[in-house]
Amino acid sequence: MKSIEERTHYAVINQGGFDICRNYTKPVIFVALIFFAGIFLTAILLRLNVQILFASSWLENQKYLASLSSSGKVVCYLTIPGNDTTAHLSASSVDPNLCTHVIIGFASVVNCTINLGGNDKIYKDAINLKSKNPQLKVMVSVAGMNEISTGFPVMVRNHANRKKFIRSVLAAAKSLRLDGLDIDWEFPAWLDADARQKIHFVQLLYELKRAFTKRKDKLVLSAAVAASEAMIDQCYNVPEIAEHVDFVNLMAYDYHFYAPELPFTGLNAPLYRSGKDAGLFATMNVNYSANYWVMKGMPRNKIVVGIPTYGHSFKLQNVENHGLQAPCSGYGLLGYSGFASYPTICGFLNNSATRVFENSSQVPYAYKDTEWISYDDIVSVSTKANWIRSSGFGGAMIFSLNADDWNATWHRDSTFPLTRAVANIIRDDLNETNHMY
Ligand SMILES: *[C@@H]1O[C@H](CO)[C@@H](O)[C@H](O)[C@H]1NC(C)=O
Ligand SMILES: *[C@@H]1O[C@H](CO)[C@@H](O)[C@H](O)[C@H]1NC(C)=O
Ligand SMILES: *[C@@H]1O[C@H](CO)[C@@H](O)[C@H](O)[C@H]1NC(C)=O
Ligand SMILES: *[C@@H]1O[C@H](CO)[C@@H](O)[C@H](O)[C@H]1NC(C)=O
Ligand SMILES: *[C@@H]1O[C@H](CO)[C@@H](O)[C@H](O)[C@H]1NC(C)=O
Ligand SMILES: *[C@@H]1O[C@H](CO)[C@@H](O)[C@H](O)[C@H]1NC(C)=O
Ligand SMILES: *[C@@H]1O[C@H](CO)[C@@H](O)[C@H](O)[C@H]1NC(C)=O
Numbered sequence: 001m002k003s004i005e006e007r008t009h010y011a012v013i014n015q016g017g018f019d020i021c022r023n024y025t026k027p028v029i030f031v032a033l034i035f036f037a038g039i040f041l042t043a044i045l046l047r048l049n050v051q052i053l054f055a056s057s058w059l060e061n062q063k064y065l066a067s068l069s070s071s072g073k074v075v076c077y078l079t080i081p082g083n084d085t086t087a088h089l090s091a092s093s094v095d096p097n098l099c100t101h102v103i104i105g106f107a108s109v110v111n112c113t114i115n116l117g118g119n120d121k122i123y124k125d126a127i128n129l130k131s132k133n134p135q136l137k138v139m140v141s142v143a144g145m146n147e148i149s150t151g152f153p154v155m156v157r158n159h160a161n162r163k164k165f166i167r168s169v170l171a172a173a174k175s176l177r178l179d180g181l182d183i184d185w186e187f188p189a190w191l192d193a194d195a196r197q198k199i200h201f202v203q204l205l206y207e208l209k210r211a212f213t214k215r216k217d218k219l220v221l222s223a224a225v226a227a228s229e230a231m232i233d234q235c236y237n238v239p240e241i242a243e244h245v246d247f248v249n250l251m252a253y254d255y256h257f258y259a260p261e262l263p264f265t266g267l268n269a270p271l272y273r274s275g276k277d278a279g280l281f282a283t284m285n286v287n288y289s290a291n292y293w294v295m296k297g298m299p300r301n302k303i304v305v306g307i308p309t310y311g312h313s314f315k316l317q318n319v320e321n322h323g324l325q326a327p328c329s330g331y332g333l334l335g336y337s338g339f340a341s342y343p344t345i346c347g348f349l350n351n352s353a354t355r356v357f358e359n360s361s362q363v364p365y366a367y368k369d370t371e372w373i374s375y376d377d378i379v380s381v382s383t384k385a386n387w388i389r390s391s392g393f394g395g396a397m398i399f400s401l402n403a404d405d406w407n408a409t410w411h412r413d414s415t416f417p418l419t420r421a422v423a424n425i426i427r428d429d430l431n432e433t434n435h436m437y
Contacts, residue, residue: 021434073395109151180220270361
């Protein structure tokens with residue numbers, strides 16, 4: 001048997017054509033070792049690199065898959081109690097682990113400046129929820145409804161006014177440590193308003209977004225938007241709005257309520273059209289509205305679909321006629337101007353009202369004597385939440401936490417039962433955190 005040296009020698013001779021090789025044997029081994037060590041090291045580095053590359057693309061992939069199928073937003077409005085019957089839920093009683101975003105409403109616009117109306121304590125209490133859940137985003141909603149604030153049309157009219165408003169928003173956000181702003185202008189360019197408001201609205205959102213992105217900790221920007229086809233066409237330049245907002249809160253409710261011009265029973269927030277809906281009425285449902293926003297150019301994942309925790313009551317003209325489109329003579333006794341909270345409705349049901357589930361629309365209504373009410377319960381909000389997920393929308397908006405059975409009066413085992421049912425379906429991260437409150 002030849003020694004290793006000899007074999008190496010032989011190989012070297014064959015490859016390199018040395019004649020006197022013996023003396024070269026040791027350096028050749030040395031060079032060879034370095035060479036192989038180099039290859040080995042390179043291989044390790046490459047391998048690491050590949051692993052790093054692989055890991056990051058795996059992460060991206062997981063993120064992508066997650067964004068496709070799962071965890072959506074649960075955006076909850078907490079309204080500042082007025083003179084209505086919605087119970088006085090204090091911000092400190094809100095379960096900090098239920099919603100991804102809590103939006104406090106409503107601030108107004110006075111003199112082109114955001115006006116919190118002396119409710120600073122509510123904002124501070126809401127911000128304090130973040131000590132229990134740092135992921136929670138707390139936002140303020142500024143409303144441009146005629147009954148709350150007439151300041152919107154003047155504020156949006158020109159750049160200087162908008163600039164003043166935006167400066168006031170940044171100052172309020174900074175002093176209260178808010179995470180963002182929701183614009184709830186009901187509604188730009190609607191009815192006999194100035195048609196240019198449609199453009200002003202987009203300009204406002206554009207300028208807000210630009211100011212928000214400049215900050216170190218970016219502020220969230222959302223807009224509460226209408227659900228009816230006519231309003232979507234009239235009030236919104238959807239593709240441009242989509243560019244500036246993080247998401248829209250689709251007010252997918254109030255499709256029917258008592259009105260003297262339309263004195264008939266109808267569903268507050270039907271998921272689909274009912275068998276009786278024809279023509280225009282066939283468009284008055286959540287599924288139609290959300291898909292119409294998509295068709296007009298809003299990305300699905302930016303549409304957060306509203307789910308009401310309140311119902312609308314009606315007074316029947318004839319106790320024998322208690323179906324859909326039954327003649328009515330006014331609001332029902334339940335609630336305030338026909339708006340009834342979920343606990344109020346639970347009380348009505350417990351008081352031997354008859355519940356009917358509208359199979360085609362996937363929502364219930366209930367009646368007793370001349371009282372008739374359309375509402376959402378655990379079944380219907382769960383159906384909606386599952387539909388939101390399977391349709392790829394951005395999440396669910398709850399209007400409002402106040403009108404839910406937040407004190408567990410009727411669902412003894414659970415506070416905020418409607419919101420919780422929605423959150424459990426929309427959010428994947430709740431299993432660990434969703435303790436009863
Ligand atoms: C609430 O009621 C009080 C007294 O009943 C009244 O002075 C006040 O203006 C009302 N506020 C609103 C917002 O309606
Ligand atoms: C609006 O602002 C102007 C000037 O900044 C001031 O003179 C006026 O009093 C303000 N009005 C209100 C209602 O605050
Ligand atoms: C939901 O809306 C889409 C788009 O408008 C429509 O194609 C579909 O039939 C609707 N679904 C139901 C059950 O009405
Ligand atoms: C429900 O109704 C029953 C009898 O009608 C009554 O005893 C009970 O107190 C009611 N539940 C609540 C929570 O009020
Ligand atoms: C609604 O569906 C349920 C079960 O799916 C059925 O028992 C009930 O008769 C249906 N009601 C109507 C009015 O179609
Ligand atoms: C909440 O419910 C408890 C009883 O379960 C009651 O004592 C308390 O007063 C309620 N809180 C409010 C604010 O209504
Ligand atoms: C928690 O996880 C279990 C299994 O992983 C699942 O069956 C259940 O529906 C989840 N619960 C909620 C509230 O998401």
